[in-house]
């Protein structure tokens with residue numbers, strides 16, 4: 742063991758360097774953390790988006806955000822019908838009803854529009870996206886909508902979707 746024979750290093754002379762290195766490391770970790778949390782800021786789970794969710798986010802911002810809000814917050818007074826019977830766009834976040842519907846119904850609404858499952862004569866204003874989005878893109882956009890939910894909403898909606906899954910053979 743040659744190491745033991747080395748003269749003891751004067752401890753104090755290295756301590757400031759070590760403190761500086763530790764400080765620099767913390768700064769780097771904080772900076773990386775800040776960039777990471779900014780890039781995944783829309784995810785209520787605090788996790789980065791999967792590829793499918795990221796594609797859904799782009800589709801959502803291009804096709805849905807104008808009405809439902811960039812964070813799924815919906816339009817003001819969404820619970821009340823307007824004088825002409827139409828309704829503001831509801832939120833998709835946990836304060837709305839989106840998470841109450843199984844996948845089959847969410848898919849139907851996005852594909853067919855606001856008349857889907859509504860009583861006859863209901864003056865829906867949400868357009869159907871059949872033709873504008875492929876079936877696969879509709880599933881992607883809904884995957885992104887689900888990132889706006891908390892654990893409770895996610896669990897509830899996923900259990901309900903066992904009896905009402907997405908249609909099979911999507912293109």
Ligand code: HEC
Pocket residue numbers: 800801804805806807808809827828829830831837838839842847850851854855856864865866867868870882883886
């Ligand atoms: C022109 C405004 C508008 C656009 C664009 C729009 N929506 Fe809607 N959406 C509405 C309105 C309004 C309703 C309520 C039903 C109605 O009156 O048509 C609704 C209802 C829904 C619902 C049902 C929510 C519930 O609580 O039952 C879902 C899901 C939904 N929209 C998803 C989407 C998605 C996904 C997109 C984009 C692909 C989209 N919407 C684009 C206005 C819009």
